[in-house]
Amino acid sequence: MVDWRKTEEQLFKGLMIASLLIVLGSLAAVFIVVVIRGAPALSLAMITQTPQGGYYLGKGGGILNAIAGSLYLAAGAIALAFLISLPIAWYLNQYAGRSKIAAFVRISLDVASGIPSLIYGAFVFIIMIGLHERVSLFWGIITVALFITPLLTRGLDEVMQTVSPKLKEASFMMGATRFETLWHVVLRQSLPGIVTAFLLALGRGIGDAASVLFTAGYTDQIPTSLGDAVATLPLAIFFQLGSPVPEVQARAYASGIILLAIVLALSLCSRILSQRFKKYVIK
Amino acid sequence: MKRQIIDRIVGRLTFIPAFAASLLLIVMTGVLCIRSQEILLNQSLPTLLFSSVWQPMAGKFGFLPFIAGTVWVTFVAMALSIPISLFSAIYLSQYAHRRIKATVQPLIDLLAGIPSIVFGLFGVLLLVPLVKDLIAPAFHISTSGYCVLTGGLVLAIMVVPLITSIAFEVLTAVPEDMRIASLAMGANRWETVKYVVFRKAFPGIVAAVVLGFSRAFGETMAVLMVVGNVAKIPSSLFDPAYPIPALIANNYGEMMSIPLYDSALMFAALLLLVVVVIFNIIANIVLIRVKRGIS
Amino acid sequence: MAGKPITISHLNVRIGDRNILKDISVSIPPNKITAIIGPSGCGKSTMLKCMNRMIDLVEEIDIEGDVHIDGENIYGSGIDVSLLRKKVGMIAQTPNPLPMSIYDNIAYGPRIHGQRKRTDLDEIVERCLNTVGLWSEVKERLEDPAAKLSIGQQQRLCLARALAVQPEVLLCDEVTSSLDPVSAKHIETELSSLKNDYTIVFVTHILRQAKRLADYVIFLYLGELVEYGPANEVFFHPKDPRTAAYIEGVFG
Incomplete structure (x- = not known):
């Protein structure tokens, strides 16, 4: 009897460890495979030049257009999303408390952040058709902002909720208004978490392809205005991979390394920055 | 003032x-809805959902192959990811040392943060040849490698971090008192998980799985790249499939030039949205209850 | 059924770099109630948890020394913690019913340890609930979730659950502190009636409770065992000035 109980626990513990190893192994495999296959085509030109004539037949140039495009797009989108998210998060935390409205807004945002980015793309595309608009950086920014806003808002909301009521009370006791408490106390206390939520949303924005497929277009130039079409890194990977030319395919792999490097950098940034901001935090 | x-x-x-x-x-x-109206007025809902004739040029829009493709790929992904995620979450929440937790959690977050296009690339580079040259031959089947199984594998890797981290949260939220009660009765950790922790966490675990499911359901790029995209109902794991998101993403370019096509694709998007929204509402309400019930 | 003696020798417990228990040596006699008293944070609960190795759950813990129960070193190699905890039952400070029915709560332990026959389980459930005086109150609703009981009833249920696996030792960690006075009285009465069959060690910060119940008293102060002896001696003729001060209410 005793033996069987122990055997069962050992068996399942083994399965658990195996599962965890599979998860970690997958992570390692993604990095290793992409890096090994992409490294040969990786060059300085990849990240410093736009596609030259004949690039898609294997001739010279790089994907600076897509790197710059992705950064423009993500920067615009995260700025816009942040401007919308912060007031909503404030509203949820200070003014609506634990009311029914707050609960409704929260669940709407949770559901919205589960909707596939493709649908956001389709939605904005319909609006663009209605307005007779062409694909552009502007509409790309709108699309990405739209689909990272729910994510960012709930992230900020969760972080602000963890600020202890006692701390807020301390500020109220000094005669501060709710807005002043928010601005001086809650924001500072939750800064590390805000940074994490911000960079997480930024990462989603940079990495997404399906939403901008309809709305941002693709071009070999670096956009000079909001009305220009814009290339993105994920789509650059997608289109190059679809090419029959082996050199171009190899560049798709190399572009994968660049995208992975950006994601990794964001993840590291998020750890470092949130550590740094922790010194203001009262535990 | x-x-x-x-x-x-x-x-x-x-x-x-x-x-x-x-x-x-x-x-x-x-x-x-407004954009789907045109196709819904033109064809009955049952025809749209249950016909397998897909000839946009002839005005025939039967979505069954795409629905079937989505369901196949999603189920394969879930069958693979549910046990792996839950076992990982149980290990991390009940067994793992603090230091292991602190190391593994950021890695799982990192996996969750990898763009889907990279998973697609990974699928093309490793999983497609793996399925084509190793797995299929083991069953004496020949395939291009661009098939349901590959799509399911890629998706599984993508939803594992999501399910794992939600399940971890839910399992960790089970009151310590209950675990202690069980352990003090002489139950070992696994028995405690099986009879007490899992029972208490069950609704939350279901919610985690449902969220994973709806994520898999709507995932576009990664699946699109490895699943073959043939508008035919798959009959085995090694057949190609054509899930709904891939259909929409692949045809946005020409959809304006064929009558009704754009409306049909928007109907497909609506279908996707409705399923995902329903699943998400249910899962999120359950999660809120679970968290409230515990705190 | 008879209780078993517990012998603790040179027990040192450290969590991180904090010394929680310092060189504790004591022999706890069988079939008696021994109270561990002392100001909060003195290591009372830690000492209790060392006796059924629930202390193992604390991370970064470092334990030296031996605890012998019925002559067997529970920190020795080859000890089955599961069987140890079957022999040494524990009741927590706040009632901790499992997320299942009243019946299943009691049957949990016996089932874990291999008792599967329904008639046997029925008999165990009835006997244990009777022992704690809960049977008449709940016999009509054994399938109700345990969480529906009042806090006082829950604590008695937890006591009954601990008894269901026929332990030899009962460890009680301030078991009445979260209860109303009436329920607390119930538990106290049940504990004193149980000492014929079990060795009972209980932790309390209520001196009057210790005086009412205890045959022997251990006084801990800042992780040190200051005084140990029969209750009457410790309470009325304390040898150490710190014990005297504590009993007179100077601190704690």
């Missing part, structure tokens, strides 16, 4: 974006 006024203004103003954001869902559903 001025300070009080600022406070009031901010209070009123922040309500506007909050309200607008919560309407976004309804507006999106509404807009997609």
Whole structure:
């Protein structure tokens, strides 16, 4: 009897460890495979030049257009999303408390952040058709902002909720208004978490392809205005991979390394920055 | 006085974006409904859902192959990812040392943060040849490698971090008192998980799985790249499939030039949206209950 | 059924770099109630948890020394913690019913340890609930979730659950502190009636409770065992000035 109980626990513990190893192994495999296959085509030109004539037949140039495009797009989108998210998060935390409205807004945002980015793309595309608009950086920014806003808002909301009521009370006791408490106390206390939520949303924005497929277009130039079409890194990977030319395919792999490097950098940034901001935090 | 006024203004103003954001869902559903109207007036809903004839040029839009493709790929992904995620979450929440937790959790977050296009690339580079040259031959089947199984594998890797981290949260939220009660009775950790922790966490675990499911359901790029995209109902794991998101993403270019095509694709998007929204609402309500019940 | 003696020798417990228990040596006699008293944070609960190795759950813990129960070193190699905890039952400070029915709560332990026959389980459930005086109150609703009981009833249920696996030792960690006075009285009465069959060690910060119940008293102060002896001696003729001060209410 005793033996069987122990055997069962050992068996399942083994399965658990195996599962965890599979998860970690997958992570390692993604990095290793992409890096090994992409490294040969990786060059300085990849990240410093736009596609030259004949690039898609294997001739010279790089994907600076897509790197710059992705950064423009993500920067615009995260700025816009942040401007919308912060007031909503404030509203949820200070003014609506634990009311029914707050609960409704929260669940709407949770559901919205589960909707596939493709649908956001389709939605904005319909609006663009209605307005007779062409694909552009502007509409790309709108699309990405739209689909990272729910994510960012709930992230900020969760972080602000963890600020202890006692701390807020301390500020109220000094005669501060709710807005002043928010601005001086809650924001500072939750800064590390805000940074994490911000960079997480930024990462989603940079990495997404399906939403901008309809709305941002693709071009070999670096956009000079909001009305220009814009290339993105994920789509650059997608289109190059679809090419029959082996050199171009190899560049798709190399572009994968660049995208992975950006994601990794964001993840590291998020750890470092949130550590740094922790010194203001009262535990 | 001025300070009080600022406070009031901010209070009123922040309500506007909050309200607008919560309407976004309804507006999106509404807009997609309007755009789907044309096809719904032209063809009956059962025909759209259950016909397998897909000939846009001839005005025939049967979505069954795409629905079947989505369901196949999603189920394969779930069959693979549920046990792996739950076992990992149980290990991390019940067995793992603090230091292991602190190391593994950021790695799982990192996996969750990898863009889907990279998973697609990974699928093309490793999983497609793996399925084609190793797995299929073991069953004496020949395939291009671009098939349901590959799509399911890629998706599984993508949803594992999501399910694992939600399940971990839910399992960790089970009151320590209950675990202690069980352990003090002489139950070992696994028995404690099986009879006590899992029972208490069950609704939350279901919610985690449902969220994973709806994530898999709507995932576009990664699946599109490895699943073959043939508009035929798959009959085995090694057949190609054509899930709905891939259909939409692949045809946005020419959809304006064929009558009804754009409306049909928007109907497909609506279908996707409705399923995902329903699943998400259920899962999120359960999760809120679970968290409230515990705190 | 008879209780078993517990012998603790040179027990040192450290969590991180904090010394929680310092060189504790004591022999706890069988079939008696021994109270561990002392100001909060003195290591009372830690000492209790060392006796059924629930202390193992604390991370970064470092334990030296031996605890012998019925002559067997529970920190020795080859000890089955599961069987140890079957022999040494524990009741927590706040009632901790399992997320299942009243019946299943009691049957949990016996089932874990291999008792599967329904008639046997029925008999165990009835006997244990009777022992704690809960049977008449709940016999009509054994399938109700345990969480529906009042806090006082829950604590008695936890006591009954501990008894269901026929332990030899009962460890009680301030078991009445979260209860109303009436329920607390119930538990106290049940504990004193149980000492014929079990060795009972209980932790309390209520001196009057210790005086009412205890045959022997251990006084801990800042992780040190200051005084140990029969209750009457410790309470009325304390040898150490710190014990005297504590009993007179100077601190704690």
